[in-house]
Amino acid sequence: MIPAPFDYVRPTALDEACRLLDDADSGDGDVKVLAGGQSLLPLLRLRLAYPALVVDIGRLEELRGVHDRGDHVFAGALTTHDEVLRSAVVREHAPLLALATATVADPAVRHRGTLGGSLAHADPAGDLPAVALALDCVLVTASARGAREIPAAAFFTGYLETALEPGEILAGVRVPKLGDGxxxxxxxxxxxxxxxxxxxxxxxxxxxxxxxxxxxxxxxxxxxxxxxxxxxxxxxxxxxxxxxxxxxxxxxxxxxxxxxxxxxxxxxxxxxxxxxxxxxxxxxxxxxxxxxxxxxxxxxxxxx
Ligand SMILES: Cc1cc2nc3c(=O)[nH]c(=O)nc-3n(C[C@H](O)[C@H](O)[C@H](O)COP(=O)(O)OP(=O)(O)OC[C@H]3O[C@@H](n4cnc5c(N)ncnc54)[C@H](O)[C@@H]3O)c2cc1C
CATH class of the missing domain: 3.30.390.50 (CO dehydrogenase flavoprotein, C-terminal domain)
Structure with missing residues (x-):
């Protein structure tokens, strides 16, 4: 099917994306963030979602990559499943994330789909929310109002629903390093x-x-x-x-x-x-x- 018409913007910086989301009338569910598109595009095509505006965050390089931050691993929301699987930092310090990500879909989906998209979409059948919960991850958001840190235990609030507020982007995930044993x-x-x-x-x-x-x-x-x-x-x-x-x-x-x-x-x-x-x-x-x-x-x- 063909999606309902919508406006489309593709910011190149996180600040700009936050401003665009803030400017838009984000209170009525009329705006959608687009990451890898693996879940959102089917919803648009089936007209189960018909936003007036789609903010494509795919060019926000600052949201990509996995970083070793001492006591935790920080994975940017736009890091694809494939990049998670290739990350030596993830393999060494967050192996449960790698084990679950390896079971997600197929190589084509894993090359486009993102860690942040999987968490923000909050599909109960998705593999990564349970990992975030088990590892006591912290989800870090960005918006024109500033950043927030949300423990995974408080992030998933209902079927396909999260604690993300209108205008907020999931920026990344802090995965605590677990010690020996x-x-x-x-x-x-x-x-x-x-x-x-x-x-x-x-x-x-x-x-x-x-x-x-x-x-x-x-x-x-x-x-x-x-x-x-x-x-x-x-x-x-x-x-x-x-x-x-x-x-x-x-x-x-x-x-x-x-x-x-x-x-x-x-x-x-x-x-x-x-x-x-x-x-x-x-x-x-x-x-x-x-x-x-x-x-x-x-x-x-x-x-x-
Ligand atoms: C054929 C197929 C099989 C799949 N099988 C599995 C599977 O076995 N296990 C599994 O776990 N998943 C599976 N998936 C889903 C896949 O993991 C997707 O990567 C994931 O659901 C969404 O990631 P995305 O980056 O494509 O997000 P998108 O489709 O772009 O977005 C999904 C939702 O999240 C929101 N969103 C995305 N990123 C952000 C952000 N940074 N901040 C705020 N909101 C955001 C969007 O607005 C949208 O509502 C499958 C998908 C397909 C197409």
């Missing part, structure tokens, strides 16, 4: 390779003396917003994993197995507090089952 994994269940997640699990686990000292788990597509699996995280604290191949224990949370495995028992709580929806691909009960099974797999993989 952490392991990471992103486990994704999808119908075909390169498809959207039916459910995904981002896990970061720190061990100390053979036991789990800390676990952070973000769930993809388990509700209108990404979810932190707080009950499972709490239950994992202090758990000593059963040796690999020992079979694990009980049938906690519907997870099969025999013998005792406190990690599996804890992962059986992964869907607590989630509110998965029914759609063409899965019913809520099946999503809950997937969340428990995939959390166990993700945590076991993160434990190495």
């Amino acid at each position: 952490w392991g990471f994994h992103y486990e994704k269940f999808h119908r075909t390779a390169q498809a959207w997640a039916v459910v995904g699990v981002a896990a970061a686990v720190r061990t100390e003396g053979g036991s789990i000292a800390q676990a952070r788990i973000g769930l993809t597509n388990m509700g209108p917003v990404p979810v932190r699996a707080h009950a499972a995280e709490a239950a994992l604290r202090g758990a000593t994993p059963a040796p690999a191949g020992s079979g694990g224990g009980g049938s906690a949370g519907g997870l099969p197995g025999g013998g005792r495995d406190p990690v599996r028992d804890a992962c059986g709580l992964a869907d607590e507090g989630a509110s998965p929806v029914a759609d063409l691909h899965a019913k809520p009960d099946y999503r809950r089952h997937l969340a428990r099974v995939l959390t166990y797999r993700a945590v076991r993989s993160a434990l190495g």
